[in-house]
Amino acid sequence: MANLLQLLGRGKPARPRPDSLRRYRVDVPMELPTTDAVFLVLRRMRTPLVVIVSVFAIMTFGLSMMPGTEENPERLAVFDSFYVISYTGLTIGYGEVPHEFSYAQRMWVTATIYACVIAWSYSIGALLSLSQEQTFRQAIRLQRFGRKVRGLQAPFVLVVGYGQAGEAVCRALEDQGRDFVVLDEDPQRVQQLALDGYSSDHPGFAASGRDPRMLGLAGLGHDRCEAVLALTDSDETNLSVVMSVNLLRPELMVIARCSDREHAQQMHDFAADVIINPFDRYGAYLVMALRRPAGFRLASWLMSKRGSNLPHRLSHLTDGQWVVCADGTFGFEVTRDLESAGLDVILVDPADGRPDVSDAVGFIAGAESDIVNMANAAHARIENDQLFIAVRQNSAVNAAPLQAFDADSVFIPTELLAREAVARITSPNYWSFIDHVLHEDDEWDRRVMDEIVAVVGDETPISTRLDLDFTSAPAVVRWLNGHELTLGDLVRDPDERDVRLAVYPAVLVRSGRRIFTPGMDEKLKEGDTLLLLGRELDLAVVRSTVFHDSAVEYVATGREVATAWVFRQLQKVTGREKATASRGPVPPPDEG
């Protein structure tokens, strides 16, 4: 057991350092040198505009110089000719004002028409070709993106890397109703963001997370930025994001993906809050599933997507010889984990052909190619059908055949990554509860799992945080001033207090200390914070209960309290009468 705890401990968050590596406070860079599209337009439009102005000027001047007709020998005044040229240049005119033109004037106006058409078509062509230009469009996109990010009002998360993991995280964030901003190097993946059908429009831009200015533009310097997630498949990019955040905004939470130890160590140096190495974690989870099935089930249930059912217990997972068929770091990591849990592990290279599994109890197909994994897993099953088979799935396109194959465990690195990242970012208390589950003994986990399932049901619960302070629970605070309220009362239905809502209080935070699975008779105090798990509607009921004095009084005592002021006053009077009546004239002690 000690082994196991050590294993999981390795994946624990780096302890947040009181000081970051920042020595000087530097503003987060925002502006890219060639961003302002307006300036670009203006610069490019100088020549066309000068051409138009010159044509108008020359034509106006010339018209005012042309001799008039015999009846009106005076030449046109400057203003008159400007008037004529204006409407001629813009619309090909509507007549001769202030009086009929002479032939000289008509010739000049004809020349004007052609000159103006050429000048206009040149300018409009220049403007159109500018709007087609890639650099200009990029500048416009960048500006629009920056404006959108600056306009964000609600707290948001900056997600760098929109691959499978990034997408899963974004979905989960949206489920929780949170905003996010996406950066990804690949423009196609950013376009995918718009097509993926989120309920609201989330800003995304195609740029590398290695550029701190891009991070700044994507909201690193924004007041409402809560956390940064570095989920690209390049460790170096993730490291660079971690560095930028540590040096520019050390107060933000950073979750980084990593696939080798060297980079993980460097991220630790830059005090990343959480470093998730899916390869490393999978072995630990597998060992946990073997040694502490209940804890594993509960933890993976709490981390799974909204609406998923309680996972089945992994069957025929036993001690014995394990065969790992993998290349790259995954084989190394998982072998290490299984070995340190005391298992007998044989690591084979997939290039050496089909592994021999006749004496084994477990087989892990962990090559980098899904096809190789499927082939090896199929062969293993044919050879030994009592085998526990785990398959690594690298690409989402192979999900259907793998599902049909029904391996005992499927390892999807990006999904594991996304689940952990989401669980951590949901709220610190939610993660602390999962962390507690991971470290408690199996008996406790089983009991808690049964309790939660009994209250909430089979589907993954939703979590919510409830602060018992004057802003988010005014009625409770008023009630606690002189009365008592237990945790059990709070989860009663305010319509019928004998009914318990599908709400399970998982954590109670009181003066900085966390109490896990607090008892129902725990007396609440002002300033407590609760982490509640439950069904969405029931959580909403609890959140509304704490705002209504009458509801709080009812769940606490069972007294029906009128909501309207008039009736409350009436109730007070009658209540007092009743109270005096019930105390009543005490029958005098028999004097004998």
Place this chain on the structure above:
Amino acid sequence: MFGFFVLLAATLNFGYVLGDIDNPRLHNVYELYAAVVVNIIATILKFGDRTQIGAVHLATSLVASIQLIVAALVWIWARHVDPGGLTGQHMSSVVSIAAGALLANIVSIVLLVVETVSYRRR
């Protein structure tokens, strides 16, 4: 290029303003017209310049252009709309507005000179 237009704008402007303020015969309308056009071109030439001095240039040219356009509008009003015709009173207001534009143009030239001198030093 810009220097040429700024200088030309200032000289035309100066030439127009020169002379008795209320005597229409001393202020040729074509000169005013040319000053307006050249000033507008000078303004356009500073579009999209993001340097500090470029922005100031844009501001001064823009001020001069606006002043000259207002002067031209006043002249048009006096010449064509007002029943009294182009009086000395009208003429003096046209010229004084144009003189304001001249001030802005002079600032432009000073800036231009400063820019040129500091460029040589570097």
